[in-house]
Amino acid sequence: MQYWLFKTEPDAFSIDDLANMPKQTEHWDGIRNYQARNFLRDEVKLGDQVFIYHSSCKDVGIVGLAEVVKEGYVDHTQFDPDSKYYDPKSPQDKPRWVMVDLQFKQKFSQILPLKDIKAMPDITEIGLVKKGHRLSIMPVQQNEFESLLRKCQ
């Protein structure tokens, strides 16, 4: 079992949107960064626990928890010319981009703000606290995951 943090812009898709989906499940499409893609393709496994993080908004931080319910498969939006995630250079027979399905587990009673995360002395490895890390999908070490989860509950 591994632990992850996925960023999302709440204006586009928030933790509440996830909670309101049928079966509270949604495919996490639109990842267009190779490093993040490699995580999705190779390392994100069924049952992995995922922090949902709101970025590019007024209150940035960890807002909830989800679980991987389907492992990496082809992200269909790369072939859709009407999608903002359309990638005309992705070969049909060898798709570049993959996605996973996440199921809502929990929305925390309050957000854990980025500045609080940065202030936690035992949180040093997660990409969020490292300068210049812009990955929208990042691994979280078990000890840091547990520490963050404790802070959220």
Added chain:
DNA sequence: GCCAACGTTGGC
């Protein structure tokens, strides 16, 4: 394969 130019991300 280098690297400048450009585009994107994301906190503030």
Added chain:
DNA sequence: GCCAACGTTGGC
């Protein structure tokens, strides 16, 4: 909206 830090692209 600014801008620093990255990632990607494409000419050479």
